[in-house]
Amino acid sequence: MKSSEKLARSLLERYKPSYSEELVYKKKMLEFMSSYEDCFLRSCRAGHFTASAFLLNKEKSHALLMHHTKLDKWMQLGGHCDGDADLLNVAIKEAREESGIHSIKPVSLEIFDLDIHLIPPRKEEGEHCHFDIRFLLYVHDSSKFQKNHESKELRWIDINSTSLPSKERSVIRMFEKVRKINF
Numbered sequence: 256m257k258s259s260e261k262l263a264r265s266l267l268e269r270y271k272p273s274y275s276e277e278l279v280y281k282k283k284m285l286e287f288m289s290s291y292e293d294c295f296l297r298s299c300r301a302g303h304f305t306a307s308a309f310l311l312n313k314e315k316s317h318a319l320l321m322h323h324t325k326l327d328k329w330m331q332l333g334g335h336c337d338g339d340a341d342l343l344n345v346a347i348k349e350a351r352e353e354s355g356i357h358s359i360k361p362v363s364l365e366i367f368d369l370d371i372h373l374i375p376p377r378k379e380e381g382e383h384c385h386f387d388i389r390f391l392l393y394v395h396d397s398s399k400f401q402k403n404h405e406s407k408e409l410r411w412i413d414i415n416s417t418s419l420p421s422k423e424r425s426v427i428r429m430f431e432k433v434r435k436i437n438f
């Protein structure tokens with residue numbers, strides 16, 4: 256196991272889930288990491304690790320969500336590790352690529368949320384799972400964004416909004432969590 260993979264395992268082992276579903280996800284992720292040497296690569300057909308960013312504005316009052324083109328869902332920014340087990344680095348890289356914002360910093364170096372979700376089959380790949388590690392990040396000095404081909408739209412959503420564009424439990428859970436943080 257490479258040192259970056261050991262760090263990823265350590266990061267996951269240290270994470271203290273606050274929701275019961277995350278306890279299940281953590282256990283499954285650690286088992287998956289032990290079972291598949293290629294778990295950080297898309298070529299792992301059973302699934303692979305991804306890293307996401309719950310990206311807040313500078314004031315930490317809004318989160319940036321994307322309307323994902325392929326999945327047709329509102330969700331956080333993020334993507335495939337493609338062999339990079341430095342999960343925080345992947346989350347920041349993906350947030351930059353998908354938002355066009357470069358001044359992104361972590362609120363914490365620790366995991367913010369976990370999720371495992373099924374990705375439907377597409378012409379180039381079969382059905383598989385994403386083992387998604389999420390980090391809480393914020394925009395340091397600019398809130399201007401530029402969407403890329405992966406999204407239909409990007410939108411800042413008030414963290415206290417009772418009307419979220421997503422009905423996905425994992426997205427709702429991240430809004431619930433961030434509301435409890437005293438910045």
